Amino acid sequence: MTDHNPGDVALELERLRGTVEAGFARVDGALALVVQRSDQTDRRLADLDTRLDAVERRRWPLPSIAALAGVVGLLMTVWQATIAR
Template identity: 35%
Template sequence: MTAPPPPDLGVYISPAQTHAEVRRVADGQIRMEAKLDAILADQREHRETIADHEQRIRRLEAGRWPLPTIAALAGIGGLVLAAVPLLQH
């Protein structure tokens, strides 16, 4: 092991200190990667949920289209039934 340099040359950082700092940074990176993996997993779940909701909404919309048509036909039918007695006189 080398001796620390004389005090007039500036700040001395020992190899042990350097190693400890590198380990601290590496541990922080590992924690960030774990959090990122969890975020990505949540995002995948959200995408699947949104796709499911989109599919369900499309099915509901597809089932509703006859309702306005039936209402319009019922209105026309009522108008015709109301007009028949007027036209018979």
Template identity: 45%
Template sequence: MTTPSDHSLVGEECAELRRSLDVGLARTDGRLALLAQRNDQTDKDVTDLAARVAALEHARWPLPAVAALCSLGALAVAVWQSLGR
């Protein structure tokens, strides 16, 4: 048989467990909110970086065009040297 003091002890321990659970859940919620914020910031950074890479790719010269310009320049220098001598 339990005494009234045992009942009050059980009630106090249950209240303590409930408080511990509430604190743990609050901490978990805070950590999840921080992770969600960091995830949003990372998504924004990735989107910005993708836009910068796309702009750089659009502005670059293709290698065949650079090769053609170099060869035309070399041809012009060769013709100029042959006519100059």
């Protein structure tokens, strides 16, 4: 085995520490970005849900339109039958 100078070992450990700290800083920054994007996505999803609810409240349901058309057709038939007499 080779003898290691304690100063060299300490220097190498300090370099490793710096590398690990830099890696943690990059991971921390990337994680913060992911959290920010997740929050933005949650806000957009809530906004879209609100808008969809508003659209659904304002739309006429198709069965109601069909029933209304049927009633109008019946009234027109009765009206024409009474006029034809």
